[in-house]
Amino acid sequence: MMTNYGWYKIALPLVALLGLVSLSACQSTMRTMGMGPPMGSPEDVADSQAVWKALARADLVGPGARAGTPYMGTPPHGKVLELLHQKITVNGHTGLAIVKRNYGGPGVSLNSVKANRGRYLKAITVMFKREAGYDPEDKNWFWAKYKPDGSLHVKEKMGMKIQLAGRVAKGKPMGCISCHRGAPGGDFVFAKNLKF
Ligand code: HEC
Incomplete structure (x- = not known):
């Protein structure tokens, strides 16, 4: 025994x-x-941190973030928005990053944002063009919704907390991918004349 x-x-x-x-x-x-799950896995969160670091190096986010030109936005992105884009390299892959800063809160206006961006910055939504094969049906975009400190916004669903990074809301009727699918031109991008 x-x-x-x-x-x-x-x-x-x-x-x-x-x-x-x-x-x-x-x-x-x-x-x-x-x-x-197409989003919010530990791998997606790690990817989001790698993307954030590359964006910070390019002065697109974080304390040294470059100023853009704020404009009045439409839902769901926010009252005042700012758009910047640039190629960045993440884990050896170089692709286009599109950064949308979403400003809101009491007193938000073009002038108040210009005077004090940090006070009104609510979210930074990012699209990063990944390598071929990452998500072929949806043009290989990586999606993330960050807080100003680089951590992720979280969506609560049926008692579960889902971190908003990865192939966000893939296959769902609402969310980044399905809404951006409606953008003209077939590459999920609404903004025109992005030069890269
Ligand atoms: C209900 C529709 C809708 C949803 C959901 C949505 N977006 Fe957007 N998004 C838009 C529209 C419309 C624009 C362009 C207009 C503007 O400037 O707000 C845009 C612009 C953007 C841009 C700038 C590039 C572009 O396409 O012009 C980024 C980056 C972006 N969204 C990221 C995201 C991310 C990340 C999510 C999910 C967390 C998301 N979006 C969810 C509608 C949506």
């Missing part, structure tokens, strides 16, 4: 470990097959 116990001490953690390994392998296969 004593010897059996000894065996269990080794076998149990081993079985648990094997289970974990096969579970994560299964999850990543599901993801590459497009079956897993």
Whole structure:
């Protein structure tokens, strides 16, 4: 009987470990097959941080962010908006990043934003063109909605908190991808004349 116990001490953690390994392998296969959750996974969050760092290096976000030209916006993005774009390199892949700063709150106006951007900045919504194969049906955009400090906005759904990064709301009737699909030109971008 004593010897059996000894065996269990080794076998149990081993079985648990094997289970974990096969579970994560299964999850990543599901993801590459497009079956897993399209957004908010630890990988998506890590990607969002890598994108944020590259945006900060390019002075598009963060304390050193360049000023753009604020304009009056339309829902859902905010009352006053600012749009900047530039190619950035993330994990060795270079692609276009489009950054939309969303300003709101009491007293928001073109002039108040120009005078004090930090006070009214509510969200930074970003599209980053990923490598071919990332999301072929939706033109390979990575989507994220950041708070001014670079952490992610979270959506609560049926008691679950979903971080807004990745192929955001892919396959859903509402959200980044389905709404941007309606943009003219077929590349999910509403803004015209982006030079890159
Ligand atoms: C209901 C529709 C809708 C949803 C949902 C939506 N957008 Fe947009 N988005 C727009 C429209 C319309 C514009 C262009 C007008 C403007 O400047 O607001 C735009 C502009 C943008 C731009 C600037 C590039 C462009 O296409 O002109 C970015 C970046 C962006 N959105 C990111 C996002 C992200 C990230 C999400 C999800 C978290 C999101 N959007 C959700 C409608 C939407």
